Amino acid sequence: MHRAPDSFAGYGRGVALVTIDDISDAANRIEGLVLRTPLVDNQVLSHEFGTRVLLKAENLQHAGSFxxxxxxxxxxxxxxxxxxxxxxxxxxxxxxxxxxxxxxxxxxxxxxxxxxxxxxxxxxxxxxxxxxxxxxxxxxxxxxxxxxxxxGFPILHPFDQPEVIAGQGTAGLELCADGPPPDLVLVPVGGGGLLSGVAAAVRKLAPSARVVGVEPATSNAMSQSLAAGKVVRIDNPSATVADGLTAPFAGEHTLPHVQAYVDDVVEVDEAAISAAWPELIESSKLLVEPASAVCLAALRSGVVEAPRDGVTVLVVSGGNADLTRLA
Amino acid sequence: MHRAPDSFAGYGRGVALVTIDDISDAANRIEGLVLRTPLVDNQVLSHEFGTRVLLKAENLQHAGSFxxxxxxxxxxxxxxxxxxxxxxxxxxxxxxxxxxxxxxxxxxxxxxxxxxxxxxxxxxxxxxxxxxxxxxxxxxxxxxxxxxxxxGFPILHPFDQPEVIAGQGTAGLELCADGPPPDLVLVPVGGGGLLSGVAAAVRKLAPSARVVGVEPATSNAMSQSLAAGKVVRIDNPSATVADGLTAPFAGEHTLPHVQAYVDDVVEVDEAAISAAWPELIESSKLLVEPASAVCLAALRSGVVEAPRDGVTVLVVSGGNADLTRLA
Missing domain, CATH: 3.40.50.1100 (Rossmann fold)
Known part of the structure; x- marks a missing residue:
């Protein structure tokens, strides 16, 4: 594990997909060191969209994110x-x-x-x-x-390592175990680690659920990579209010996970994210970071349709936000 | 129940204290209609004060408060x-x-x-x-x-009715049942309904815990009433950033509950509340209203000492806040 990385995203080449067993193993490994965050009912959004909206509140996680x-x-x-x-x-x-x-x-x-x-x-x-x-x-x-x-230290990659993807997948395992079977699961996308792991879990535990990733239109490495069928690097991803989602590329590991497990990846514009951010906070009474608002923005802007009378889970990625930007 | 009230605070005269049985009955009555809100660990504040800080998150309650x-x-x-x-x-x-x-x-x-x-x-x-x-x-x-x-409708009083006090007490019942035995419970005080009910529950279920009410120094009807030994009316309570705590009097019911069940009521100034408010939000990742920040302000300003290596519960009263005031 002390070998030097051969490239930024090349660490851990030889891609095998993370399975539900890997995620279960990860859950056992990290139990007691992470919080089993609550699935919080959002009555305001449920009423608005005609679907039961649940938030997987990883903003409450240790260190403020998944x-x-x-x-x-x-x-x-x-x-x-x-x-x-x-x-x-x-x-x-x-x-x-x-x-x-x-x-x-x-x-x-x-x-x-x-x-x-x-x-x-x-x-x-x-x-x-x-x-x-x-x-x-x-x-x-x-x-x-x-x-x-x-x-001479190894890289602990923010998204593009199997162990990282399996770890993030435990959030998906929990949301399936702790709530009603979801019909739609929406996940913010930066480099795609959270989406890859959650999708791997949901695909197995709630096979009929749609899993959709959401990224800012100005920082859409995953959408570009899916379209190209290979990892696309964005040298200078544009600024986005969703500061947590500025990964300059989808990963060598995450791209095949998304191709295999995810139904769709959609894009939302900056105005939609900016409008959704305070609305998500006020309706949920949770401090969430702008990155977490992309999922609500996707429902609002109509690029994703909520399942009528179904169950929609929004994965709230984190809560490390600058409050002064709310004004 | 359709009789007209004889005065603003006089509804329900003939004061008997709410008991743990009344609170248990209330809990059974409202079960399924209210959320059993989580007790959320706050690692940042726990580290700061050398006591385990837990938040009873009534900001997540239906309609945004207890x-x-x-x-x-x-x-x-x-x-x-x-x-x-x-x-x-x-x-x-x-x-x-x-x-x-x-x-x-x-x-x-x-x-x-x-x-x-x-x-x-x-x-x-x-x-x-x-x-x-x-x-x-x-x-x-x-x-x-x-x-x-x-x-010709009856009054459903915001704090000064036994049924209201017993209902608010269910938050105290839950915090005792769902967490470790508290050493200190801090409760925001407006008219004193929440404090009365929570204290009635905690006094019975965690007898060694200190229960302390906290009110803004500029809107201190309960402190004035305790000092006078009778209900004191404040014709024009001064403005406070803690907009939920502007009751113009302690109640005919709440005052005797506080006298009987509460260890202390302390006051905090506006600067302390204003400083504590965003800090409570950022450290907890919960949207709380300014009224809920008086408890943290009390710890910060030293008017209440946290029990070293003990368990401190802050009752977070609500989350109906104006985000634009956070800037």
């Missing part, structure tokens, strides 16, 4: 193999960085993360709270490679 | 007695109004509420969503009396 699931599953898998490294490096807009710092602190692993030079302040505070070391950069890929080289 | 508990218990009690009225009148800063509207809609009872002429917009929307009729006024007491007279 990302601890994948980070912990990866480190614990390495530990089981006797390969727990002294330190790890990663890159992140913030949520994954905080999650790796949280996981590293629990397991005594040093954490160094490359982050954009203008991150959300609460995300920086979140990383530092757990002792993570931040290296600000305008070139995440180059800095990550340099850090891996300099320290 | 108030549905008392409103439903009152209407259902009247219904059991064959005295369910055609309509009820009340007054409210907003949360109780929405709760009565919600309860009235469930039971087919018309709801007319006097509200301040400059309420929080989301609170008005919340009342209208459930079909409540709003009468704006700058004199809640006079308008309430007029409405009761005009329609």
């Amino acid at each position: 990302k601890v699931r994948g980070a912990l599953n990866t480190l614990l898998t390495w530990q089981e193999r006797g390969e727990l490294p002294e330190g790890v490096v990663s890159f992140s807009a913030g949520n994954h960085a905080a999650a790796v710092a949280y996981a590293g602190k629990r397991l005594g692993v040093r954490v160094i993360v490359a982050m954009p030079s203008n991150p959300v302040p609460s995300k920086v505070a979140n990383v530092r709270r757990f002792g993570g070391e931040i290296v600000p950069t305008d070139d995440l890929a180059a800095t990550l490679a340099e850090l891996a080289e300099e320290h | 108030k549905v508990r008392g409103a439903l218990n009152t209407l259902l009690t009247w219904q059991e007695r064959g005295e369910l009225p055609e309509g009820v009148v009340s007054f409210s800063a907003g949360n109780h109004a929405a709760a009565v509207a919600y309860a009235g809609k469930r039971l087919g009872v018309r709801v007319i509420v006097a509200m301040p002429s400059n309420p929080v917009p989301s609170k008005v929307a919340n009342v209208r969503r459930f079909g409540g009729e709003i009468v704006p006024t700058d004199d809640l007491a006079a308008t309430l009396a007029e409405l009761a007279e005009e329609h």
Whole structure:
């Protein structure tokens, strides 16, 4: 596990799809270290869309997002193999960085993360709270490679590793176990780790459910990759209010998972995300980050139709938001 | 039950204290109509105060606050007695109004509420969503009396009725049943209905716990009443950012409950509430209203000391907040 990555997204080549067994194993591994977050009924949105709307509230998760699931599953898998490294490096807009710092602190692993030079302040505070070391950069890929080289630490990737995908899938396993059988599951898409894992779980546990990923139209690496049939890299993904969804590419692992398990990936524009964000907060009484609002934006803008009299689950990815941007 | 009230706070004179049996009865009565809201661990505040901080998240309750508990218990009690009225009148800063509207809609009872002429917009929307009729006024007491007279409907009081106190007490019953035994329970105080009910439950179910009420220094009717040993009316309670806590008096019922069951009532200033509000939201990832921040303000300002290595429960009263005020 200490081998150097051959490229930004190339870590862990030789793609096999994560299965429900991998996700169940991950759930056992991380039990007690992550919260089993509630599925929260949203009466306001249920009334509006004529479907029962449930929110899988990963904003309440440790470190403020679903990302601890994948980070912990990866480190614990390495530990089981006797390969727990002294330190790890990663890159992140913030949520994954905080999650790796949280996981590293629990397991005594040093954490160094490359982050954009203008991150959300609460995300920086979140990383530092757990002792993570931040290296600000305008070139995440180059800095990550340099850090891996300099320290000789493995990369704990924000989305493109099987252990990460299996860990994120535990959120899907829980939403199927804790609520009524879903007819539609909506998942925000950055690099596609959450969507890949959740879809792998839902496809098996609720086979009749539609699983749809939602990404900002201005940062649509997954949609472009699906259209091209291969990983597409966006050198400069445009700014989006959904700051958690700015991955510059879909992954070598996540793309085949999405191709295999996901019904559709749709895009929403910035105005729809900006409008949906406070509405999701007010209707749910949960502090959610803008990235989590893309799913509501998809329902509102009509690119996804809610199943009439059915059950719709919105996966709320995180809650590390800048409150001053709500005004 | 259709008799006219003899005074604003005089409804239901002849004070007997609500008991744990009354609260258990209320819990059975309202089961299925209210949410059993989660007790949410707050790691950030736990770390800061060296005590395990749990939030009783009534912001997630139907209609956005704990108030549905008392409103439903009152209407259902009247219904059991064959005295369910055609309509009820009340007054409210907003949360109780929405709760009565919600309860009235469930039971087919018309709801007319006097509200301040400059309420929080989301609170008005919340009342209208459930079909409540709003009468704006700058004199809640006079308008309430007029409405009761005009329609011949009974008052469903926001805090000063035994059925209301017993209903609010179900939140205390749940927090004792669902979490570790608390050492300290902090409750926001307006008219004192929530504090009275929660204290009645906690005093019995967790006898060693301290129960402390917290009110804004600028709207401190309960503190003044405790000092005077009788109900003190504040003709013009000063404005407070904690808009849910502007009751102009402690109640004829709530005062003796607080005297009997509560360890202390403390005051916090506006600056402390304003600072605590966004911090409570960011650390909990819950949308809470400013009134719910008085408990954190009390810990921060040192007027209440957290039990070292103990368990502290903050009762989060509601989530009907104006997001634009967060900037």
